[in-house]
Amino acid sequence: MSDFKTLPVEPNLLIEMYRRMLTIRFFEEAIFDVYRKGWMPGLAHLSDGQEATPVGVCMALRPDDTITSTHRGHGHIIAKGGQVEPMMAEVMGKVTGYCRGKGGEMHIADVSLGILGANGIVGGGLGIATGSAFTAKREGKGRVSVAFFGDGAVNQGLWYETANIAVLWKLPLIYVCENNQYTEFTYWKNLTAGEGLVARAQAMGMPGIEVDGNDVVAVYQAARQLVEAARRGEGPATLVCHTIRYGGHHVGDPGTAYRTKEEMDEWRKKDSIQRCERLLVESGIFSPQDIETTRSEIEARIQNAVQKARQDPFPPVEEVSEHVYA
Amino acid sequence: MRELTFAQAIREALDEELARDEKIVLFGEDIGAWGGVFRTTEGLYEKYGPERVIDTPLSEEGYVGMAVGIAMTGMHPVPEIMFGDFITLAMDQIVNQAAKMRYMTGGQVAVPITIRATMGGGRSSGAQHSQSWHAWFAHVPGLKVVVPSTPYDAKGLLKTALRDPNPVLFFEDKVMYHKIKGPVPEEEYLIPFGVADIKREGSDVTIVALSRMVHTALAAAEQLAQEGISAEVIDPRTLTPLDEETLIQSVCKTGGAVIVDEGYQRFGVTAELAAVIAKGAFDYLDAPIERVAAMDVPIPFSPPLEFATIPDEERIIQAVHRVLEGRRPQ
Ligand SMILES: Cc1ncc(C[n+]2csc(CCOP(=O)(O)OP(=O)(O)O)c2C)c(N)n1
Numbered sequence: 001m002s003d004f005k006t007l008p009v010e011p012n013l014l015i016e017m018y019r020r021m022l023t024i025r026f027f028e029e030a031i032f033d034v035y036r037k038g039w040m041p042g043l044a045h046l047s048d049g050q051e052a053t054p055v056g057v058c059m060a061l062r063p064d065d066t067i068t069s070t071h072r073g074h075g076h077i078i079a080k081g082g083q084v085e086p087m088m089a090e091v092m093g094k095v096t097g098y099c100r101g102k103g104g105e106m107h108i109a110d111v112s113l114g115i116l117g118a119n120g121i122v123g124g125g126l127g128i129a130t131g132s133a134f135t136a137k138r139e140g141k142g143r144v145s146v147a148f149f150g151d152g153a154v155n156q157g158l159w160y161e162t163a164n165i166a167v168l169w170k171l172p173l174i175y176v177c178e179n180n181q182y183t184e185f186t187y188w189k190n191l192t193a194g195e196g197l198v199a200r201a202q203a204m205g206m207p208g209i210e211v212d213g214n215d216v217v218a219v220y221q222a223a224r225q226l227v228e229a230a231r232r233g234e235g236p237a238t239l240v241c242h243t244i245r246y247g248g249h250h251v252g253d254p255g256t257a258y259r260t261k262e263e264m265d266e267w268r269k270k271d272s273i274q275r276c277e278r279l280l281v282e283s284g285i286f287s288p289q290d291i292e293t294t295r296s297e298i299e300a301r302i303q304n305a306v307q308k309a310r311q312d313p314f315p316p317v318e319e320v321s322e323h324v325y326a
Numbered sequence: 327m328r329e330l331t332f333a334q335a336i337r338e339a340l341d342e343e344l345a346r347d348e349k350i351v352l353f354g355e356d357i358g359a360w361g362g363v364f365r366t367t368e369g370l371y372e373k374y375g376p377e378r379v380i381d382t383p384l385s386e387e388g389y390v391g392m393a394v395g396i397a398m399t400g401m402h403p404v405p406e407i408m409f410g411d412f413i414t415l416a417m418d419q420i421v422n423q424a425a426k427m428r429y430m431t432g433g434q435v436a437v438p439i440t441i442r443a444t445m446g447g448g449r450s451s452g453a454q455h456s457q458s459w460h461a462w463f464a465h466v467p468g469l470k471v472v473v474p475s476t477p478y479d480a481k482g483l484l485k486t487a488l489r490d491p492n493p494v495l496f497f498e499d500k501v502m503y504h505k506i507k508g509p510v511p512e513e514e515y516l517i518p519f520g521v522a523d524i525k526r527e528g529s530d531v532t533i534v535a536l537s538r539m540v541h542t543a544l545a546a547a548e549q550l551a552q553e554g555i556s557a558e559v560i561d562p563r564t565l566t567p568l569d570e571e572t573l574i575q576s577v578c579k580t581g582g583a584v585i586v587d588e589g590y591q592r593f594g595v596t597a598e599l600a601a602v603i604a605k606g607a608f609d610y611l612d613a614p615i616e617r618v619a620a621m622d623v624p625i626p627f628s629p630p631l632e633f634a635t636i637p638d639e640e641r642i643i644q645a646v647h648r649v650l651e652g653r654r655p656q
């Protein structure tokens with residue numbers, strides 16, 4: 001049994017990481033349910049299994065740091081402090097949603113929390129993140145910008161264009177590649193030549209680190225190191241986190257046709273939430289009872305969000321032509 | 327009043343706005359120490375420094391994409407597309423990011439970006455350096471599109487663009503830069519978007535023309551006057567927003583319309599303007615609306631071929647004759 005004095009992070013920080021990871025997991029499970037029941041339109045791209053990556057990275061950030069997210073963005077938004085009630089309402093297309101029902105499942109944003117938007121275009125947020133890093137450097141307050149993207153976006157030209165500029169201009173930008181092994185339905189190594197993104201980053205003169213993306217403490221420590229270097233003005237860096245999504249590409253895909261049961265069993269053994277719970281209990285921060293209490297509390301909050309969002313109104317149709325222009 | 331070239335008017339607008347608002351930052355290829363390949367940013371680098379007038383790598387998607395993030399975080403970026411043809415490389419960032427961010431966030435952000443792009447053929451630059459793509463952007467909700475024709479308009483409209491909280495596409499015909507001169511007052515002025523300008527008054531037919539085609543239309547009107555035909559020339563100046571009222575009123579007065587644009591005819595600006603006029607002035611039209619636009623072919627290199635594709639005075643005059651001949655007997 002370890003004790004928390006030897007823990008690599010502050011107990012309160014670990015508790016907060018745990019809470020956010022659990023919120024993501026339960027949120028995604030609730031969305032699965034909501035989707036199956038036909039309570040939301042569109043598609044649902046879930047990230048259960050990947051929780052440690054956004055949480056580890058975002059816990060290394062300040063409130064005024066910005067992030068851009070992806071089509072699989074719920075986790076990034078919760079990790080950066082996004083609230084589940086307006087998220088749930090947005091997913092259902094309700095006027096009480098973060099974007100008044102105009103963004104939807106793939107485009108949640110809370111600019112006041114530095115969440116500059118999830119993006120339906122794979123890699124599409126890389127320009128926005130780089131632009132935010134440009135402004136941050138101008139402001140000179142040590143703010144950084146994080147771009148989350150998947151292994152699929154690594155092969156979009158925008159990465160090369162912005163990475164080159166970010167290195168040349170020493171922008172405070174962290175490229176976080178959340179490699180969940182599959183680009184939609186295809187194994188990433190069948191789509192990406194060479195050794196992967198860290199090698200490519202290094203070729204541009206940018207430092208890069210690869211970590212176990214299911215280990216929230218490892219992600220946090222790596223992110224912290226890169227974020228602090230960026231704050232000091234050392235320029236951009238790349239962080240690759242290896243992880244897995246438990247579900248399919250979206251809820252309609254069981255995710256079993258292109259992945260084996262053995263492979264998924266191996267990943268389940270490395271589950272980020274179970275590992276965090278073990279760490280909390282073994283270091284004496286939480287009792288098993290505390291774990292139970294936290295789980296029920298978060299579960300209840302999300303169920304309430306579902307109930308509330310279901311009752312919330314849709315936007316009035318007159319809003320359809322609002323917000324086209326400022 | 328003093329006279330400036332089209333390029334000088336643009337440079338002066340940029341200069342005045344850079345001085346007024348420190349949130350404005352210019353981006354582009356060779357726009358810094360070199361002063362831009364068309365010299366539109368000459369002297370600005372020396373005056374405002376490399377922090378405000380920034381040379382970028384050849385990465386149109388990259389720096390236009392950055393502009394979206396820069397605009398969302400409180401500044402006003404001005405990316406330049408050297409030849410408007412290359413805007414294809416930045417299309418996703420303009421159409422899927424810049425144009426939609428405000429809407430998709432339910433009004434949480436404004437995206438003030440002024441994209442300056444050149445347009446136009448007539449220089450034997452070949453099919454990849456001669457196109458006019460303004461119609462594409464007028465098609466996209468969330469964008470504004472400006473197509474100035476004179477130094478006076480260019481300066482006043484560019485200054486408005488640089489104070490607008492939306493993504494604005496500002497198209498500059500490269501043939502006009504150093505060939506077109508015109509009066510520009512010393513005092514500051516702005517020209518609002520969505521207000522067409524009557525470049526010449528007339529009573530027999532309305533010619534609507536954009537950008538450099540305004541000058542071609544004015545020259546055609548001059549010749550028509552010698553035949554005793556009085557043509558009114560209207561310049562919409564901005565496509566989004568569009569001043570429909572002025573177009574319709576003019577056609578109600580003259581009873582005929584010829585629409586001239588250097589963009590392609592098929593599904594282009596002339597089609598939209600014709601539809602606006604047909605709806606708004608239907609009962610006043612004495613003949614079918616005529617369109618004079620670029621031929622629907624890649625712009626050729628060889629001068630006689632290239633000039634055949636671009637509207638000229640002769641084609642406009644013929645179109646006016648068709649309108650007047652097609653006039654129903656009174
Ligand atoms: C530019 C673009 N191309 C294709 C798609 C369709 N698409 C949506 S998600 C996806 C796979 C993305 O893979 P990855 O970046 O690894 O993220 P993951 O889904 O694994 O989280 C594709 C091809 C898209 N949305 N945008």
